[in-house]
Amino acid sequence: MSDQHKFVLASGSPRRLALLSQIGIEPDRLLPADVDESPLRAEHPRSLARRLSRLKAEKIAHELRNDPDFSGAYIMAADTVVAVGRRILPKAEILDDAAACLRLLSGRSHRVYTGLCLITPQGKQRQDLIETRVRFKRLSREELESYLASGEWRGKAGGYAIQGLAGGFVVKLVGSYSNVxxxxxxxxxxxLHGEGYPVYANWQSSGH
Ligand SMILES: Cc1cn([C@H]2C[C@H](O)[C@@H](COP(=O)(O)OP(=O)(O)OP(=O)(O)O)O2)c(=O)[nH]c1=O
Structure with a gap:
């Protein structure tokens, strides 16, 4: 692959890497962007997801600007935010965060927003904002406690991971699953395809 098609994922998330790999894209470099993820006052969840994905991509583009191997790379970043109405749920780091999130999500619908930001080799910035609606069953005390004991909530926006045990709580999902x-x-x-990245180039022999 030529230098023109180098791809950098501005992320430290193994889930994002696995999802990209699912569509045959293997980044040439993985660079987590450490940015302040706190919402601004009264910031809407969708604005937060857009702003943070842009910040992550811009930070890595700045870090790579003098790197001869990567100064002309495609750089992609994402940020996922879980919200109930305008209320932004935290990324659960401690048990209390996760318990509060799950109590709020129990028996109702919430939205998951992912902001995507792509910086092209020409330095053009492209963004998208994707929204998925998810409805959880009403959680019993046993379900809540068992889920908390699993630890799967750690580091996850909204205190759950749909790809794991919490998949069993989902009554309805409208929109993109991978977005969640x-x-x-x-x-x-x-x-990526719209900006000239050869997304489908490796599909023939990749075994997908
Ligand atoms: C709702 C939900 C979130 N999550 C995860 C995805 C994201 O990794 C995380 C949201 O935090 P993000 O800030 O979007 O991502 P991150 O800090 O993990 O990674 P990076 O910024 O380096 O790219 O929550 C799941 O894995 N499953 C889910 O069902």
Whole structure:
């Protein structure tokens, strides 16, 4: 693959890497972008997801600007935010965060937003914002406690991971499933393809 097609994923998330790999894209480099993820005052969840994905991509583009191997790379970043109405749920780091999130999500619908930001080799910036609606069953005390004991909530926006045990709580999902896990695959492929990245180049022999 020529230098023109180098691809950098501005992320430290193994889930995003696995999702990209599912559509045959293997980044040439993985660079987590450490940015302040706190929402601004009264910031809408969709604005937060857009802003943070842009910040992550811009930070890595800045870091790579003098790197001869990667200064002309495609750089992609994403940010996933879980919200109930305008209320933004935290990325659960401690048990209390996760318990509060799950109590809020129990028996109702919420939205998961992922902001995508792509910086092209020409320095053009393209963004997208994808929204998925998810409805959870009403959680019994036993379900809540068992889920908390599993630890799967750790580091996850909204205190759950749909790709794991919490998949059993989902009554209804409208929109992109991969968006909830952290990287909407259809929109990612479209964005890259639209900007000239050879998304389908490796499909023939990749075994997908
Ligand atoms: C709702 C939900 C979130 N998540 C994860 C996806 C994201 O990794 C995380 C949201 O946090 P993000 O800030 O979007 O991502 P991150 O900090 O893990 O990775 P990076 O910024 O380096 O790319 O929550 C799941 O894995 N499953 C789910 O069902």
């Amino acid at each position: 896990v952290g990287l909407p695959l259809y929109e990612t492929a479209s964005l």
